[in-house]
Amino acid sequence: xxxxxxxxxxxxxHRLRAWLGPLLIMVLVLIAFPLSIDVSxxxxxxxxxxxxxxxxxxxxFLATESIFSEDYEDGSLEQIYLEEKDFYKVALTKISIYxxxxxxxxxxxGSVFSFxxxxxxxxxxxxxxVLLFSTLILFNLFAxxxxxxxxxxxxxxxxxxxxxxxxxxxxxxxxxxTIQYGEGFLxxxxxxxxxxxxxxxxxPLIISATLKTHLE
Amino acid sequence: MYLxxxxxxxxxxxxxxxxxxxxxxxxxxIQGNSYRIIFLHVPASIFAQLIYxxxxxxxxxxxxxxxxxxxxLIKSAAPVGVIITFxxxxxxxxxxxxxxxxxxxxxARITSTLILFIMYLxxLTLHSSFSNxxxxxxxxxxxxxVGVVNIPIxxxxxxxxxxxxxxxxxxxxxxxxxxxxxxxxxxxSISGMGLTLIALGILISRLxxxxxxxxxxxxxxxx
Amino acid sequence: MQLITANNLSYSINENQLxxxxxxxxxxxxxxxxxxxxxxxxxxxxRILLGLTSPTKGEVIFPEPSPFISYLGHKNAIKQxxxxxxxxxxxxxxxxxxxxxxWMRTLGLARVQDEMxxxxxxxxxxxxxxxxxxxxxxxxxxxxxxxVGLDDSSRDLLSKFLSARLDDGAGLVxxxxxxxxxxxxxxxxxxxxxx
Numbered sequence: 001x002x003x004x005x006x007x008x009x010x011x012x013x014h015r016l017r018a019w020l021g022p023l024l025i026m027v028l029v030l031i032a033f034p035l036s037i038d039v040s041x042x043x044x045x046x047x048x049x050x051x052x053x054x055x056x057x058x059x060x061f062l063a064t065e066s067i068f069s070e071d072y073e074d075g076s077l078e079q080i081y082l083e084e085k086d087f088y089k090v091a092l093t094k095i096s097i098y099x100x101x102x103x104x105x106x107x108x109x110g111s112v113f114s115f116x117x118x119x120x121x122x123x124x125x126x127x128x129x130v131l132l133f134s135t136l137i138l139f140n141l142f143a144x145x146x147x148x149x150x151x152x153x154x155x156x157x158x159x160x161x162x163x164x165x166x167x168x169x170x171x172x173x174x175x176x177x178t179i180q181y182g183e184g185f186l187x188x189x190x191x192x193x194x195x196x197x198x199x200x201x202x203x204p205l206i207i208s209a210t211l212k213t214h215l216e
Numbered sequence: 217m218y219l220x221x222x223x224x225x226x227x228x229x230x231x232x233x234x235x236x237x238x239x240x241x242x243x244x245x246i247q248g249n250s251y252r253i254i255f256l257h258v259p260a261s262i263f264a265q266l267i268y269x270x271x272x273x274x275x276x277x278x279x280x281x282x283x284x285x286x287x288x289l290i291k292s293a294a295p296v297g298v299i300i301t302f303x304x305x306x307x308x309x310x311x312x313x314x315x316x317x318x319x320x321x322x323x324a325r326i327t328s329t330l331i332l333f334i335m336y337l338x339x340l341t342l343h344s345s346f347s348n349x350x351x352x353x354x355x356x357x358x359x360x361x362v363g364v365v366n367i368p369i370x371x372x373x374x375x376x377x378x379x380x381x382x383x384x385x386x387x388x389x390x391x392x393x394x395x396x397x398x399x400x401x402x403x404x405s406i407s408g409m410g411l412t413l414i415a416l417g418i419l420i421s422r423l424x425x426x427x428x429x430x431x432x433x434x435x436x437x438x439x
Numbered sequence: 440m441q442l443i444t445a446n447n448l449s450y451s452i453n454e455n456q457l458x459x460x461x462x463x464x465x466x467x468x469x470x471x472x473x474x475x476x477x478x479x480x481x482x483x484x485x486r487i488l489l490g491l492t493s494p495t496k497g498e499v500i501f502p503e504p505s506p507f508i509s510y511l512g513h514k515n516a517i518k519q520x521x522x523x524x525x526x527x528x529x530x531x532x533x534x535x536x537x538x539x540x541x542w543m544r545t546l547g548l549a550r551v552q553d554e555m556x557x558x559x560x561x562x563x564x565x566x567x568x569x570x571x572x573x574x575x576x577x578x579x580x581x582x583x584x585x586x587v588g589l590d591d592s593s594r595d596l597l598s599k600f601l602s603a604r605l606d607d608g609a610g611l612v613x614x615x616x617x618x619x620x621x622x623x624x625x626x627x628x629x630x631x632x633x634x
Contacts, residue, residue: 007529014520075514078491079530079571082508085490144362148355152345160338160359163331164366167373174376206362213354215491349453431454 004089008097015070019102022063026106029055030113045118052110053172056131057165060138061145063102065154067094068147068211078215087211091204095143103135123179129189130175134168136196140203141165147210171195223415229408236401253311255402259409260304261325264332265367267297267413271339272364275357287353288428290360292421294340296413301333324375331370335363349428440467442506442579442610443488447497450483457483458628461497467578470601470611470621475628481614484628485512485583488612506578506610513583515568519557523548523567526556530571538574546570546593562588573600580604582613595620 012019033051068091071077080090111119111128119127145161146154171192178185234255271290278286308326309319320326342359346352441464448461457480465471473481486492488499489510517526527539543549546566551559556567565588572580580601586594598620601611605621613619 010525010529011518011521014518014525073514074518075512075516076518078489078512078514079510079516081491082489082510148342148359149345156342156345159334160342163335163338163370164362166331167366167369170373170376206358210355210358213351213358215486216348216351216354216493347453429454 004093005097008090008093009101011070012097012101018066018070019063022059022102023105023109025062026055026059026109027113029058030109048117049114049176050173052114052131053169053176056106056110056134056172057138057162057169059106060103060135060165061142061154061158061161063106064098064139064142064146065157066146067098067143068207069150072150072211072214077211081212081215087208088204091143091147091207091211092200095139095200095204098143099136099139103139104132106135107131126179126185127176130172130179130192133189133192133196134172137168137192137199138165140196140199141168144203144207144210147207147214150211150214168195222411222418226408226411226413226415229404230412231408233401233403233405233408236404251311251315251398253307254398255405257304257307257311258402259406260300260307261329262406263409263413264297264301264304264329267293267300268332268336268360268364268367271297271360275360275364278353278357279361284353285425287357288425289417289421290339290356291343291353292424293417294336294343295420296417297336298333298340300413301329301336305329305333324371327374328367328371331374332367339363440502441465442467442502443612444500445488445497446500448484448487448494448499449496450480450487450492451495452483461626463626465579465610465612467610468605468608470605470613470623471626472619472621472623473612473614473626473628479628481628482513482583485581485612485614489581507576508579508581509572509575509577510581511568511572511583511585515564516571517556517564517568519555521556522553523556523559524552526567527570531574535574535576539570542570542573545596562590562593565589566593569597573597577609579610580612582611582615584614584616586615586617586619 030052033048068077071080077087080087084090107128110131111124114127115121115124141161141164142157144164145157145159147157148160149155149157171188175185175188175192178188271293274286274289274293277283278290305326308329312318312321339356339359343352343356346355443465445461445463449459450457461484463471473484475481483492487494489508490499516530518529521529523543527536527543531539540549543552546569548563548566548570551563556564559567569585572582572585585597589597594617601613601619601621605611611621611623613621613623
């Protein structure tokens with residue numbers, strides 16, 4: 001297991017565009033939004049968080065786009081199957097690595113930008129944790145989408161997995177409101193984490209079955 | 217061979233339900249005549265979801281027991297689902313004009329029906345993306361099963377979200393309990409629509425099974 | 440010892456039958472050369488033996504404990520964005536690395552070991568991929584067109600290696616359009632005649 005973790009981290013580290021690309025695009029999107037409206041407008045603060053949420057959603061599927069297809073294209077997936085006989089461990093490892101290397105920085109960027117738009121400093125960690133737990137959920141769901149589409153391009157994967165992620169968006173909106181009003185935050189946080197962990201346990205199973213089907 | 221009977225019975229019941237509902241049922245006290253669209257809208261909304269659950273049962277059968285026919289049924293039911301979900305959305309939208317004064321409300325049910333509509337199309341797109349049809353069948357089944365778990369979650373969450381936003385707006389779920397003079401034609405319309413859809417589904421699936429099994433002897437010997 | 444027993448294998452794709460009722464067995468120390476024209480199902484048969492593809496009918500039985508298989512197919516399973524050395528680190532256990540380095544020198548890859556794999560020629564990449572098979576102590580070697588892209592000397596090396604592994608008691612299944620120069624039984628897949 002440790003070997004697998006190391007190998008996946010090693011591979012991701014050497015594909016700069018796979019991990020740095022999504023992060024930079026996230027920053028660009030978050031810069032682009034204020035440019036599209038008058039900065040002096042008071043309303044920016046009110047809506048800015050939803051832009052962070054939507055960009056989190058978009059960048060999550062960008063980030064997980066090639067999570068399995070890269071290994072499928074070059075034949076590594078077949079070799080992995082011969083060794084492991086299923087893809088549970090691989091999927092679990094890959095998703096964890098992606099959350100660690102892309103999800104955490106993404107959540108940091110998101111919370112820093114919300115700071116720049118009127119969130120007070122002591123709410124920053126709260127926003128960060130909320131965003132981090134949502135990336136855990138989003139990465140699992142989008143990893144499933146990209147496992148389904150695999151070599152057929154990101155479009156298909158997004159199309160089939162985006163409907164699955166919409167409840168997360170609702171939950172995120174809810175979480176932000178509890179931060180603003182200062183109550184019920186922990187409940188929503190626990191819910192996010194719980195859903196994330198459940199998905200983390202189940203999704204690799206489903207992804208494993210999906211990838212096996214692709215090799216047929 | 218019993219297909220024509222199912223179809224005609226379906227058309228017949230649908231016709232009775234609609235004539236009864238549109239022509240003879242009493243006017244609604246608040247909404248006047250505009251409520252009469254429920255004879256199209258309610259059956260369509262019911263079957264928009266029922267078809268998905270039917271597909272999910274088939275998908276499980278396909279994944280667990282590898283029943284080929286089940287996959288064919290999913291593939292044939294999905295377009296029916298697309299049509300009926302579109303009808304549900306469209307008729308709801310028309311109904312929204314006189315009752316809410318708008319084509320669209322970000323109401324929980326409407327939103328989740330729209331998402332359902334996109335899920336149907338996503339399933340069809342996924343299946344058409346693979347040239348190895350057996351692979352396509354299995355991938356589609358996996359997606360359908362994952363999707364069916366998600367439908368109640370989407371509904372629940374969207375409910376949660378919309379009640380937070382607009383607690384006082386009129387929603388369909390809060391409609392007053394319905395009078396029997398309206399209920400009976402509605403029930404007739406629902407069963408008529410159900411039979412019509414079953415007939416349509418059989419038609420499509422028969423065509424589809426023939427194309428998929430065109431090299432099999434039994435298809436070549438068929439009539 | 441029988442390494443593979445295949446019973447009544449049939450395979451159809453989109454209801455088109457590729458092969459029908461194949462039955463064969465492979466003993467340790469013997470080789471099987473799968474022959475047939477394009478589209479006759481050679482690669483599919485290989486994938487069925489590996490358990491990647493499930494046959495439409497029939498079964499493949501392995502002895503217990505299941506033999507350690509090394510496989511190389513059409514796809515090289517090497518990472519273009521890593522160097523050959525890094526690739527070896529990824530695909531082999533540390534115990535096999537020493538023999539892998541010997542093979543790197545024998546195959547003439549040692550001087551490019553720190554280049555980016557993407558800059559290597561097709562043949563060099565194939566050789567690098569073959570090291571997975573060459574330096575793994577496997578009981579069963581399964582190769583799909585291993586000679587494509589190799590120069591004459593590497594081809595001889597591979598043939599000699601395979602013969603030596605057969606003498607050691609390993610099993611071998613391969614497809615090749617070129618005579619592999621290894622003593623093998625032959626299994627010929629015929630294309631289905633048009634009806």
